[in-house]
Amino acid sequence: MNTGPATRQPASRTLRIERALPFPYEFDIARTALVLIDMQRDFIEPGGFGETLGNDVSLLEAIVPATRRALHAWRQAGGLVVHTREAHLADLSDCPPAKRNRGNPTLRIGDEGPMGRILVAGEPGNRIIDALAPLDGEIVIDKPGKGAFYATGLHERLQQRGITHLLFGGVTTEVCVQTSMREANDRGYDGLLLEDCTESYFPAFKAATLDMVRAQGGIVGWTAPSTELLAVLHRPS
Numbered sequence: 001m002n003t004g005p006a007t008r009q010p011a012s013r014t015l016r017i018e019r020a021l022p023f024p025y026e027f028d029i030a031r032t033a034l035v036l037i038d039m040q041r042d043f044i045e046p047g048g049f050g051e052t053l054g055n056d057v058s059l060l061e062a063i064v065p066a067t068r069r070a071l072h073a074w075r076q077a078g079g080l081v082v083h084t085r086e087a088h089l090a091d092l093s094d095c096p097p098a099k100r101n102r103g104n105p106t107l108r109i110g111d112e113g114p115m116g117r118i119l120v121a122g123e124p125g126n127r128i129i130d131a132l133a134p135l136d137g138e139i140v141i142d143k144p145g146k147g148a149f150y151a152t153g154l155h156e157r158l159q160q161r162g163i164t165h166l167l168f169g170g171v172t173t174e175v176c177v178q179t180s181m182r183e184a185n186d187r188g189y190d191g192l193l194l195e196d197c198t199e200s201y202f203p204a205f206k207a208a209t210l211d212m213v214r215a216q217g218g219i220v221g222w223t224a225p226s227t228e229l230l231a232v233l234h235r236p237s
């Protein structure tokens with residue numbers, strides 16, 4: 001059922017984030033979606049996929065308050081919200097052996113862990129964290145790859161709605177977020193990464209990704225702190 005502010009089609013309204021890098025970012029709320037990548041328990045809480053890979057997952061939690069504020073403001077403005085989850089079918093038919101067998105994790109994709117089967121759709125660990133839980137009417141994409149566009153139909157769904165611009169947040173910055181931004185870039189979207197709404201298990205990789213995105217005149221897209229987004233959303237039109 002579609003209810004609540006998430007389903008309202010916002011009126012066309014062009015906003016401009018002056019302090020975006022490498023130069024100001026202009027977008028029409030009616031043609032822009034906020035895309036939150038993989039803010040699921042598997043990556044953010046102990047006992048999930050992130051930890052089985054040997055990572056300290058506590059770093060990622062720090063972005064939740066800023067991401068929640070951005071999500072709330074975007075919902076208030078009536079903008080389209082897309083949530084993704086890295087998720088595989090229970091029979092793992094969409095998980096290539098190359099992905100499952102990579103590295104030396106303590107638990108592999110599909111194995112039973114403290115939050116259910118690792119990275120499997122419908123398991124407790126695969127749920128988006130409560131603070132950012134999707135509302136009815138928001139798009140929720142289960143993606144078998146790192147990128148949000150691979151084998152998901154997301155591009156078609158965005159095209160149906162006339163979306164041309166994407167604001168990105170989520171985890172991890174250099175893996176699923178950057179892959180999704182690059183996929184979006186190749187499909188013709190103008191993407192902006194909200195700097196304080198994304199995090200990596202490796203702070204240096206986050207910093208490098210922000211630099212890579214905005215280098216060469218925005219070769220992948222733009223970056224800006226979420227406070228700049230909030231400021232333009234709250235400014236009277």
Ligand code: TIU
Pocket residue numbers: 037038043050053086146171172173175176177201
């Ligand atoms: N391992 C890691 O940094 N990330 C992933 O495996 N998936 C996402 O980034 N969502």
